[in-house]
Amino acid sequence: MIFRELLQAIAVSLKTSGGAAAFASVMAVPLALFLSSREFRGKRLVLLINQTWMAAPTVVIGLLLYFLLSRNGPLGAFGMLYTQSAMAIGQVILILPLVLGFAYTALRQVDARARITALSLGASPRQAGWVVIKEAAFPLLVAVLAGFARAISEIGVAMMLGGNIRGYTRNITTAIALESSKGEFFNGVVLGAILLGLTLGVNLLVNVGVRSRD
Amino acid sequence: MSEIAYKLSQLRYRYPGSRFELEIDSMEIASARIIALVGPNGAGKTTLLMILGLLQKPGAGRIEFFGADPWKNNRVMESRREVVLVTHHPYLFRGTVFDNLKFGLKVRGAGENEWETRVREALAMVELSGFEKKSVSELSAGQAQRVALARAIILKPRVLLLDEPTANIDAGMSNRIEAMINNEVNSQAKTTIILSTHNFSQAFRLAGEVVYFSDGKRVPYSHENFFSGTAQSDGKISWIEPKPGVKIVFPGVRQGRVTVVVSPYKIRVFSKEQVDFSDSPNQFEGTVTRLELADGGQALVRLSGELNLRINLSMEEIDKKNIALSRQILVRFPPEAVEVIE
Numbered sequence: 001m002i003f004r005e006l007l008q009a010i011a012v013s014l015k016t017s018g019g020a021a022a023f024a025s026v027m028a029v030p031l032a033l034f035l036s037s038r039e040f041r042g043k044r045l046v047l048l049i050n051q052t053w054m055a056a057p058t059v060v061i062g063l064l065l066y067f068l069l070s071r072n073g074p075l076g077a078f079g080m081l082y083t084q085s086a087m088a089i090g091q092v093i094l095i096l097p098l099v100l101g102f103a104y105t106a107l108r109q110v111d112a113r114a115r116i117t118a119l120s121l122g123a124s125p126r127q128a129g130w131v132v133i134k135e136a137a138f139p140l141l142v143a144v145l146a147g148f149a150r151a152i153s154e155i156g157v158a159m160m161l162g163g164n165i166r167g168y169t170r171n172i173t174t175a176i177a178l179e180s181s182k183g184e185f186f187n188g189v190v191l192g193a194i195l196l197g198l199t200l201g202v203n204l205l206v207n208v209g210v211r212s213r214d
Numbered sequence: 215m216s217e218i219a220y221k222l223s224q225l226r227y228r229y230p231g232s233r234f235e236l237e238i239d240s241m242e243i244a245s246a247r248i249i250a251l252v253g254p255n256g257a258g259k260t261t262l263l264m265i266l267g268l269l270q271k272p273g274a275g276r277i278e279f280f281g282a283d284p285w286k287n288n289r290v291m292e293s294r295r296e297v298v299l300v301t302h303h304p305y306l307f308r309g310t311v312f313d314n315l316k317f318g319l320k321v322r323g324a325g326e327n328e329w330e331t332r333v334r335e336a337l338a339m340v341e342l343s344g345f346e347k348k349s350v351s352e353l354s355a356g357q358a359q360r361v362a363l364a365r366a367i368i369l370k371p372r373v374l375l376l377d378e379p380t381a382n383i384d385a386g387m388s389n390r391i392e393a394m395i396n397n398e399v400n401s402q403a404k405t406t407i408i409l410s411t412h413n414f415s416q417a418f419r420l421a422g423e424v425v426y427f428s429d430g431k432r433v434p435y436s437h438e439n440f441f442s443g444t445a446q447s448d449g450k451i452s453w454i455e456p457k458p459g460v461k462i463v464f465p466g467v468r469q470g471r472v473t474v475v476v477s478p479y480k481i482r483v484f485s486k487e488q489v490d491f492s493d494s495p496n497q498f499e500g501t502v503t504r505l506e507l508a509d510g511g512q513a514l515v516r517l518s519g520e521l522n523l524r525i526n527l528s529m530e531e532i533d534k535k536n537i538a539l540s541r542q543i544l545v546r547f548p549p550e551a552v553e554v555i556e
Contacts, residue, residue: 039230111305113301113303113304113305114305114307116264116269116299116301116305117301117304117305117307118307118317118321119269119294120267120269120294120297120298120299121298121317121318121321121365121366121369122294122295122298122318122321122322122369123317123321124291124321127321131307134307134308135307135308137308
């Protein structure tokens with residue numbers, strides 16, 4: 001595997017998984033805030049479904065989306081199959097329950113007085129919600145990181161929806177699969193180490209950020 | 215005649231899944247006054263403060279805030295910006311003292327150029343000048359309480375609600391904070407202050423009106439059932455002996471001279487033959503020396519004996535237990551019915 005291809009695979013991984021983690025967080029955090037601050041009928045069921053969805057195998061999600069996005073599928077007209085967008089969408093669906101579950105736990109742990117205090121000081125419900133999110137900033141960051149780690153390390157969705165096209169949808173995990181199938185185990189191991197290094201780097205950056213805030 | 219800050223009628227509130235209910239048939243609070251809410255734990259003081267702070271919608275009944283129902287026509291946000299609640303254990307947001315004090319100004323859209331001056335003034339009022347850059351994690355409980363007070367005062371609200379405002383503050387500072395609340399906040403700024411306190415002397419020192427609560431209801435204030443003594447403790451419970459051999463037991467560990475009050479609504483009455491609770495704490499014998507009809511279908515019983523007590527009972531209970539003048543009865547109250555006030 002040439003160096004240029006390696007860089008392309010890293011870039012695809014960072015772009016699709018980073019985008020998926022960001023998009024999933026934008027959806028999951030407000031939803032978690034809603035769930036954590038309200039009691040309603042069926043809430044337990046929602047949480048149970050979410051927990052179950054967390055364990056969904058990546059290939060199952062890949063397969064479902066493959067049917068949806070394939071040329072004859074209901075969303076085939078968009079021509080998204082074997083694109084980076086399709087990979088990112090699949091990863092969003094894969095990590096959304098994980099980020100939601102972690103974010104819900106993080107927000108539930110914020111002292112109930114934070115919201116009351118903000119409202120009493122004149123904040124609107126939206127501003128008070130933002131206060132709660134800020135109070136849970138670090139555990140929420142962990143939720144986002146967990147989502148990113150799950151997205152960057154999965155292969156089922158990337159393979160089925162991206163198609164492992166060289167220089168376009170080939171990311172680190174699909175490259176590892178390809179190298180291994182060719183018998184290039186050393187390349188596979190190197191790519192695996194790079195993947196771990198990337199995840200470590202992102203975690204370190206966040207930890208440094210957390211320490212400087214504390 | 216002064217303006218009415220709050221008018222409550224047939225107000226009810228029950229926490230989901232709880233048997234406790236706050237019931238206020240009628241209550242008016244005039245503006246620019248200091249009102250103290252006193253009563254034992256669980257009497258409903260904090261719930262009422264939450265409702266007055268427009269942070270909790272009443273389950274039933276009506277609340278008027280300066281002449282209008284804040285829960286109608288989407289007025290609650292606007293009205294909420296005229297009242298600030300400082301909770302018993304105040305919550306300070308992550309960050310610095312300055313971050314906390316500027317919060318209310320920021321959400322109200324006050325210009326950034328005002329922040330610094332107003333923060334400095336508010337901190338000076340609670341004797342915390344120079345604390346702007348301190349992280350809230352470095353503050354003691356007393357300092358945190360004063361920061362929370364400053365965070366409320368800085369907003370110059372029409373109504374300031376204080377839940378146990380000096381609970382974590384030492385006596386000397388507490389006196390100075392009281393003076394500040396009385397002079398700068400109430401007398402000069404004409405802010406209506408409603409405070410809840412366990413401290414009866416604080417209530418009478420500060421407030422123009424003292425409202426007594428018990429079991430979620432407003433009850434007539436009584437100077438009776440007060441007992442003083444030197445507290446002793448076995449590490450779990452404490453007691454005083456207002457008379458030799460007469461022991462009043464209450465929860466928690468206390469030492470030194472204390473005054474306690476026994477809620478007249480929490481005293482149970484038994485006929486002498488009925489039961490023997492000789493092992494139970496807070497059981498006393500006495501004679502009914504007065505029996506009169508009080509408000510709300512209640513009867514007021516005075517007992518003379520080991521302890522002189524005022525007891526409020528329902529008329530049904532009077533009939534059921536055949537309580538009459540000169541009868542010997544047994545009374546009993548749980549340690550939790552005893553409130554240490556000083």
